[in-house]
Structure formats: structure tokens, C-alpha cells
Amino acid sequence: MNGRVMIEAAEWVERLDAASDDSTRAQFDHWHAQPGHKVAYETVVDAREASTALADHPDMLALRHATVARVALARAPRAPRRTAPWLLAAAACAAVVAPLAWLRLADDGAPASRIASAPIYRTATGQRLMVTLTDGSRLTLDTDSRVRVAYSDSERRLVLERGQALFEVAKHQPRPFVVVAGSHAVTAHGTAFDVRLDPGTVQVALVEGLVSVATSQGQARPVKMVPDDVLTASATGISVRHVPGMALALSSWSEGRLVFEDTSLRHAVAEMNRYGTPQIAIADAGAGAVRISGSFRTGDVQPFLDALELGFPVTVDRRADGRITIATKKYR
Missing domain, CATH: 3.55.50.30 (Phage tail protein beta-alpha-beta fold)
Structure with missing residues (x-):
């Protein structure tokens, strides 16, 4: 189904919720009568209802996240038009675990951040999940993985609590993008990198752009990485290898x-x-x-x-x- 038509269908659902005047209804009827538009509209309406009725079903969770990601990525980079908030929230509400009033991140000694709700995206064994975040960044989770999103007014912060994830960071954003994994924090601007958290080990593979990796203890200067660097951090220290093509190979699970x-x-x-x-x-x-x-x-x-x-x-x-x-x- 055409991605542009799906976006228009989502916007029509929102417009009809907000206004029901004759002019709006006439415009909708004209749009709805065109080939393929009726099916797209019904699909979006069904997805909206399913986001509430089937929120806890793992197969529907993965499907909704993938759909939201495809729709958001299809949007051209122009002056922002409001995509239906429920469409962006449908995937989030299905993956939200218990709300968290306080979240403490051990990366740079910053005070705990108060948040009303911290969405958690997770996958079961064998699942892969792609999510488009509110700033346009894309998050892809590998099998048996879990990421907590804690965006604030000052930074875009995520916590990899288990498994592996690929982060494709939206460019030209004023807030830093920080991923915390174990006792390490990866800070990036407009880049793509893969982070894997294993017991006692954190691995960061930089696909493109620039990132820096810091520890919570702050005993050493942050390590700056360039594309094709693979950083491994453990209790014994930090090592960095530079092998052309290795970062892409390590993140190939995302495909x-x-x-x-x-x-x-x-x-x-x-x-x-x-x-x-x-x-x-x-x-x-x-x-x-x-x-x-x-x-x-x-x-x-x-x-x-x-x-x-x-x-x-x-x-x-x-x-x-x-x-x-x-x-x-x-x-x-």
C-alpha cells in the first residue's frame, strides 16, 4: 500500500476527530472516493482501535512499530505537519511498561531526572523491532532487547537495559543524543551506531558520523570514535579496533x-x-x-x-x- 496514502489516511482520521463541519466532510468524501483511499483509511482506523484492544500482544506490537516507522520515514523533510499524535503514540503505549517517576542514569554524575512516564521498547527472543522516535531518530532493537526512552527538554536520552540496538540519529537537532549502556554513555550528533550490552561488556560499533564514549566514573577522558571503529569496554578497560566494514557487519542483524x-x-x-x-x-x-x-x-x-x-x-x-x-x- 502506498506510504503517502497511509500518511494522508492518518491525517484524515485526526482531522475528522477535531472537526466535523460540512466543508471538512466534503473534502474527506472527495479524498475517500479515490482508488485505494478507502482501504487505507479503514486500515488506519483498525490500527487505531487495535492499539488499545491488542496493546499487549507481541505480534501486534512489532507490526505497529514497524508501520509507524515506515510512515514516518516516508515523510519528506519539509515544514512539519502534524502527524496524528495517536499514530505516533500507538506503538509507544503498547510498549510502555510500568511508569517510572524517577530515573537515575550512571553516566556523568548528573542528578536524577524526574519524568512522568518513561516508555520502554522491548523485543522477545527472535523478534526485531524498528521505532521512529519523536525527533525523527530511528531505533532498531535486536532479539531479546530492551530500551528505555527518557527524552527531556535538554537532551535526547535512551538507556539500553538489555541486548542490542542500532541508533540512527536525526541530524540538525540542538539537543545531544545520549545512549547509556551499563556504566558507559555514548553521545552522538547525526550519526548511526550499534550498541550491544552483554554481562560485564559494552560494545559500540560506529557506522557513520562521530561519537564519544564516557564512563560513569569519569576517571578517563571520553573516547572519540570515527566510522568503522569498534569499541569494547569491560572491567579491565577500553579497547578500540578500526577495521573497514566491521561496523556494518556487526549491525547487519538490523537487516x-x-x-x-x-x-x-x-x-x-x-x-x-x-x-x-x-x-x-x-x-x-x-x-x-x-x-x-x-x-x-x-x-x-x-x-x-x-x-x-x-x-x-x-x-x-x-x-x-x-x-x-x-x-x-x-x-x-
């Missing part, structure tokens, strides 16, 4: 792909397992140490296993109960 470049099979299997069942086990150290390269769809296990059997010195044991085990191939 539903996992890219492995001379990666150990143990690591590759762990990444595939993040996206759901069936889970894969490694039987021995030799199989886990095999180095592989390739691009695979997230959650699509069978092509991954077929490629291993065809091109690598391993065997794949698929059991009737669904368990899958990879072992070193034994030659006679």
Missing part, C-alpha cells in the same frame, strides 16, 4: 542477517542461538574452534547447518527431539 568473517564456530553458533529455537550445541573443542565466514539469515538455522556440513570439517546430528549437535568430523 535480518548475521555476517561472520573468520569467526570461530563456537561464537557463530552462540549468535545463531540468540534468535530462538532450535538451539545448537557444540560437542567438542575442535568443532568450536573451526573458523567460518558467511552471511546467514537470523533465525534461519537450516541453511546455516547445511553450509557447515558442505564446507567445513564438522558433522551435524539432528535428533528427533529437535536437539542439534555439531561435532568434529572423523575421517577413516
